[in-house]
Amino acid sequence: MSFHPIGIFDSGVGGTSIWKEIHLLLPHEKTIYLADSINAPYGEKPVEVIKQLSFKNTDKLLSLGCKLIVVACNTATTNAIQDLRAFYNVPFIGIEPAIKPAALRSRSKTIGILATKGTLSSALFSKTSELYTHNMEVIEVEGNGLVELIESGRKDSVETEELLRRLLKPMLIKKIDCLVLGCSHYPYLIPTLKKILPQEVQIIDSGEAVARQTKAILEKNKLLNSSLDFPAPEFFSNKNPEVLAAIINSEAKNYQVSYLDF
Numbered sequence: 001m002s003f004h005p006i007g008i009f010d011s012g013v014g015g016t017s018i019w020k021e022i023h024l025l026l027p028h029e030k031t032i033y034l035a036d037s038i039n040a041p042y043g044e045k046p047v048e049v050i051k052q053l054s055f056k057n058t059d060k061l062l063s064l065g066c067k068l069i070v071v072a073c074n075t076a077t078t079n080a081i082q083d084l085r086a087f088y089n090v091p092f093i094g095i096e097p098a099i100k101p102a103a104l105r106s107r108s109k110t111i112g113i114l115a116t117k118g119t120l121s122s123a124l125f126s127k128t129s130e131l132y133t134h135n136m137e138v139i140e141v142e143g144n145g146l147v148e149l150i151e152s153g154r155k156d157s158v159e160t161e162e163l164l165r166r167l168l169k170p171m172l173i174k175k176i177d178c179l180v181l182g183c184s185h186y187p188y189l190i191p192t193l194k195k196i197l198p199q200e201v202q203i204i205d206s207g208e209a210v211a212r213q214t215k216a217i218l219e220k221n222k223l224l225n226s227s228l229d230f231p232a233p234e235f236f237s238n239k240n241p242e243v244l245a246a247i248i249n250s251e252a253k254n255y256q257v258s259y260l261d262f
Helices: 016-025 047-063 074-087 099-105 123-132 146-151 158-173 186-196 207-220 241-248
Strands: 006-010 031-035 068-071 110-115 137-142 178-182 202-204 234-237 256-259
Touching: 006 016, 006 047, 016 031, 016 207, 016 241, 031 047, 047 068, 047 074, 068 074, 068 207, 074 123, 099 110, 099 123, 099 178, 099 202, 110 158, 137 158, 146 158, 146 186, 158 186, 178 186, 186 202, 234 241, 241 256
Parallel strands: 006 031, 006 068, 031 234, 110 137, 110 178, 178 202, 234 256
Antiparallel strands: none
């Protein structure tokens, strides 16, 4: 039995899409979520800056007693997780674009990947893509501007829909049948994406897979909390905690959102 919390961080509020899946699967686990919104988005920052921010976030979560760290950010995972695992003596769970399931599900062998520049240009992304997309057409699009709109509470705005229509145009022309969401912010755009994409296009994200992997690693390391309590999740933001609160309002009960300087 381990009463220590699971720590989760992202470059803002987007990683709450990952937190939601973990909380659903592991409701008896205490969770602490860090939204590094003051530095969002990570996707356009240099690799060394992404690594520095990832170490900063990890240090804060470990100071709060976390037993496992979920890097709920594609850009931080693809650019920093190897360094984090080499430096710290705690388990890390990363999040990568779900290229493999998209490649397996696609009938037309034409898939789209919507992600940040930092993810698309990373070595880990290139390696994963090469592994699973032989003989496939892959349309990669940088979602420039989307994270900023979500972080400012405008995920359902007309402006966001117009931007998505422009970004998705190359994918629609090529008639993709799977769209991979390569940023943990993007699941919050699914209602708008469904308005734009043909009905047959499958939208694929990594949330459930990350939750299953989190449970597996906790079991493997004998870190599962066997208590039957339902501990209240804690959320911290270093900018605009009200945006974070609005995002999770429909997903959590008995939760706490606070400002934290980190």
